[in-house]
Amino acid sequence: MQEFTITISPRLYETDALGHINNATIAAWFEVIRMRFLESLADSNEAHLKSWILASVQIDFIAETFYGFDVTGKVVEASIGNSSFTLHCEMWQQGKQTVRGKAVLVHMDVQSHSPSRVPDHLREKLVAR
Amino acid sequence: MQEFTITISPRLYETDALGHINNATIAAWFEVIRMRFLESLADSNEAHLKSWILASVQIDFIAETFYGFDVTGKVVEASIGNSSFTLHCEMWQQGKQTVRGKAVLVHMDVQSHSPSRVPDHLREKLVAR
Amino acid sequence: MQEFTITISPRLYETDALGHINNATIAAWFEVIRMRFLESLADSNEAHLKSWILASVQIDFIAETFYGFDVTGKVVEASIGNSSFTLHCEMWQQGKQTVRGKAVLVHMDVQSHSPSRVPDHLREKLVAR
Amino acid sequence: MQEFTITISPRLYETDALGHINNATIAAWFEVIRMRFLESLADSNEAHLKSWILASVQIDFIAETFYGFDVTGKVVEASIGNSSFTLHCEMWQQGKQTVRGKAVLVHMDVQSHSPSRVPDHLREKLVAR
Numbered sequence: 001m002q003e004f005t006i007t008i009s010p011r012l013y014e015t016d017a018l019g020h021i022n023n024a025t026i027a028a029w030f031e032v033i034r035m036r037f038l039e040s041l042a043d044s045n046e047a048h049l050k051s052w053i054l055a056s057v058q059i060d061f062i063a064e065t066f067y068g069f070d071v072t073g074k075v076v077e078a079s080i081g082n083s084s085f086t087l088h089c090e091m092w093q094q095g096k097q098t099v100r101g102k103a104v105l106v107h108m109d110v111q112s113h114s115p116s117r118v119p120d121h122l123r124e125k126l127v128a129r
Numbered sequence: 130m131q132e133f134t135i136t137i138s139p140r141l142y143e144t145d146a147l148g149h150i151n152n153a154t155i156a157a158w159f160e161v162i163r164m165r166f167l168e169s170l171a172d173s174n175e176a177h178l179k180s181w182i183l184a185s186v187q188i189d190f191i192a193e194t195f196y197g198f199d200v201t202g203k204v205v206e207a208s209i210g211n212s213s214f215t216l217h218c219e220m221w222q223q224g225k226q227t228v229r230g231k232a233v234l235v236h237m238d239v240q241s242h243s244p245s246r247v248p249d250h251l252r253e254k255l256v257a258r
Numbered sequence: 259m260q261e262f263t264i265t266i267s268p269r270l271y272e273t274d275a276l277g278h279i280n281n282a283t284i285a286a287w288f289e290v291i292r293m294r295f296l297e298s299l300a301d302s303n304e305a306h307l308k309s310w311i312l313a314s315v316q317i318d319f320i321a322e323t324f325y326g327f328d329v330t331g332k333v334v335e336a337s338i339g340n341s342s343f344t345l346h347c348e349m350w351q352q353g354k355q356t357v358r359g360k361a362v363l364v365h366m367d368v369q370s371h372s373p374s375r376v377p378d379h380l381r382e383k384l385v386a387r
Numbered sequence: 388m389q390e391f392t393i394t395i396s397p398r399l400y401e402t403d404a405l406g407h408i409n410n411a412t413i414a415a416w417f418e419v420i421r422m423r424f425l426e427s428l429a430d431s432n433e434a435h436l437k438s439w440i441l442a443s444v445q446i447d448f449i450a451e452t453f454y455g456f457d458v459t460g461k462v463v464e465a466s467i468g469n470s471s472f473t474l475h476c477e478m479w480q481q482g483k484q485t486v487r488g489k490a491v492l493v494h495m496d497v498q499s500h501s502p503s504r505v506p507d508h509l510r511e512k513l514v515a516r
Contacts, residue, residue: 011290012307013151017144017196023441024142027414032269049270054410058445067146140419141436152312156285161398178399183281187316271409275402275454282400325404 002129004075006036008091010067021065026091030057030101033073033089038105041125052105055084059101069094080123083107083115131258133166133204137220139196150194155220159186159230162202162218167234170254181234184213188230198223209252212236212244260387262333264294266349268325279323284349288315288359291331291347296363299383310363313342317359327352338381341365341373389516391462393423395478397454408452413478417444417488420460420476425492428512439492442471446488456481467510470494470502 008029016022031054038052065071070093077088084106091099109116137158145151160183167181194200199222206217213235220228238245266287274280289312296310323329328351335346342364349357367374395416403409418441425439452458457480464475471493478486496503 013153015146022142024415028411056447153286157282271411273404280400
């Protein structure tokens with residue numbers, strides 16, 4: 001898979017009194033990266049919103065992230081299970097890795113509200129990236 | 130009207146790099162005060178969520194709000210128009226007023242999605258407070 | 259003054275259960291617009307962070323803002339007082355104005371922590387925009 | 388260790404368009420639980436703010452969390468390493484577990500800004516809980 005990247009410009013209210021970007025903001029940015037990645041695969045915005053559920057997230061805070069410099073958010077690897085996606089993400093600022101994370105998303109059947117196989121067209125799109 | 134008050138404990142992520150509570154957090158807390166006030170009048174949670182729309186908000190930042198001390202949020206006055214509520218709110222911390230604000234809420238008919246008269250049972254509840 | 263504009267891509271967590279962008283997010287985006295505007299005038303990031311204090315904010319919610327479409331944030335007018343700036347802002351989405359707002363920022367002397375005259379080089383930069 | 392619990396009342400802006408509490412809010416609430424727990428051990432607020440750094444966080448989303456019902460946040464276990472704390476947390480709503488998480492906090496020497504041994508008085512306080 002080709003790396004998927006987006007740029008995030010830190011906002012003042014995303015800092016905290018310790019002077020750098022708050023850890024809860026990092027978790028929020030992970031959602032931004034995941035959603036933009038899923039939207040890049042999906043056919044329409046509406047479709048994917050209800051077809052994926054976040055099962056778990058793991059974040060390692062490697063270095064502080066600061067206000068004033070753009071952050072690059074990456075999906076560096078996506079492994080597909082039967083009904084799930086595992087996305088490996090990273091954040092970089094000024095040439096330095098600041099965050100590493102992993103999210104497990106479960107594909108849901110919108111009607112039955114239960115896990116369902118990741119459809120083939122998404123698998124193909126992912127392989128073709 | 131009797132004053133309506135709630136207590137808010139500032140959270141670390143609600144501060145910013147300037148060392149105090151961020152102004153966007155103050156706007157968010159105003160929503161908390163308004164919602165708890167509306168919920169205190171309403172019969173059920175579900176009812177009011179879609180029956181009020183925020184038309185405008187005005188906030189004066191009188192003094193900085195800090196992490197580490199509880200904040201008292203108040204509705205000090207509520208004036209009722211035909212289809213609207215104007216709520217006058219305040220925030221206090223350690224005996225000092227930090228914020229003064231005003232919000233105009235419009236009562237909506239959920240079916241037609243258009244402004245509708247504030248129902249009598251809410252007017253009565255408000256007067257009786 | 260020439261209009262100052264930025265683009266904001268709504269994030270999923272900025273919506274709420276009513277299905278559109280939450281009003282507290284709108285207040286947060288206003289900070290983003292103001293900061294980017296001040297940064298466009300200032301010589302360095304660090305300088306302005308402590309030299310401006312938000313005195314008041316007024317926001318009119320004209321129409322709902324939705325997930326899935328970029329928002330244009332504008333500073334359409336900036337009037338300078340002795341020690342303050344009044345910024346008139348707007349938000350637009352899909353060719354429709356959704357928000358109108360006004361913020362009063364007070365210029366602070368960082369040493370004495372008291373209001374001080376907006377310096378001439380900022381006045382000149384503003385006029386020259 | 389005796390369980391440490393706090394109560395969190397979900398706020399409207401903490402929901403998202405999917406109709407329940409957003410996952411980034413859950414990460415933010417974890418910070419609230421951790422901070423209140425650390426504050427219950429520490430002698431003063433100021434002390435701990437700079438003496439702990441979040442190294443990693445792991446969150447399992449077991450069930451949806453909803454607006455309208457209080458959430459109980461718990462620290463169910465805290466294991467102490469040389470210079471770190473591992474906190475095991477849970478969230479419950481209406482008698483059902485919704486979230487399970489784990490955070491690794493590193494104790495920092497504020498002067499040297501490097502990891503340092505968790506001081507004995509904190510270890511003792513923790514054992515005595």
